[in-house]
Amino acid sequence: MSFVIAQVPVPSVEVAGTDARFPVRRIYCIGRNYHAHRIEMGHDDPEPPFFFSKAGDSLLPSGSNFPYPPQTENLHHEIELVVAMEKGGKDIAAEDALDCIYGYAVGIDMTRRDLQSYAKEHGRPWEAAKTFDHAAPISAIRPASEIGHPGSGRIWLAVNGEVKQDGDLDMQMWNVQEGISHLSKAFEVMPGDLIYTGTPAGVGKVIVGDVITGGIDGIGEIEITVV
Numbered sequence: 001m002s003f004v005i006a007q008v009p010v011p012s013v014e015v016a017g018t019d020a021r022f023p024v025r026r027i028y029c030i031g032r033n034y035h036a037h038r039i040e041m042g043h044d045d046p047e048p049p050f051f052f053s054k055a056g057d058s059l060l061p062s063g064s065n066f067p068y069p070p071q072t073e074n075l076h077h078e079i080e081l082v083v084a085m086e087k088g089g090k091d092i093a094a095e096d097a098l099d100c101i102y103g104y105a106v107g108i109d110m111t112r113r114d115l116q117s118y119a120k121e122h123g124r125p126w127e128a129a130k131t132f133d134h135a136a137p138i139s140a141i142r143p144a145s146e147i148g149h150p151g152s153g154r155i156w157l158a159v160n161g162e163v164k165q166d167g168d169l170d171m172q173m174w175n176v177q178e179g180i181s182h183l184s185k186a187f188e189v190m191p192g193d194l195i196y197t198g199t200p201a202g203v204g205k206v207i208v209g210d211v212i213t214g215g216i217d218g219i220g221e222i223e224i225t226v227v
C-alpha cells in the first residue's frame, strides 16, 4: 500500500526493562473516579463512570520538558494510574477484565482548567481542555506479568518537591476491572488502548519552571519540567 503523504507514526510508550514498545491506539480517561476529587470539583452526586479521550499523539515520555500550552492561565496536574490493554472486547465482565491488561504506568492528565470551566458553563466539549499537544505525560509501562494487578498503593504528585496529591488506588470509586467493564459497554475496547483512571484530590495549578514529580507504589515514577 502507498500513502499520499508520509505515513503518520504510531504513538507508543516505553516498556520498562525492554527495547520493545507498547503501540497506542486510543487514550480513554475516566472522570471523577476518586470521591475527594469529585467533591473538590463541586460534585457530590453518585453517578456511573463517564469517559473522555485524549489523542494518542498527545503522549509525552517521562523525563521530558512539557511545553506550557497556549490559551490557558490555569494549567492543572492530575496524577493517574494508566492501564495498557493487551486484549479488548465489548461488554467485558469485571471478573474477566484483568486478563485483558498488558501492564500499568504512571500518567498525568494535564488539563487546561480554565478552558474546561468555560466548556462546562457553555455546554461545549472538553477537547480543548484535555487533548492539547503533550497533554498526556506517561512513565514506562510495567507489565502485569511482572508486577501483578495493583489494587492498592500510594499515588502521589509533587510540584517542586512539595506534595500536592497523596492518595491510594483503593480510593477509586470504580476499580480498574469495573472501569474497563463500564468502558466496554460504551466502546469496543481494543489492544493498544490506554486508560487514564482518574485522579485523587489535590489537583492544582503549575507554571513555567515547575518540576512535576509523581509516582505509584509498585509501578514507577514520572517527572516532567514545565517550560
Ligand code: MN
Pocket: 029, 030, 031, 078, 080, 109, 196, 198, 199
Ligand atoms: Mn483526569
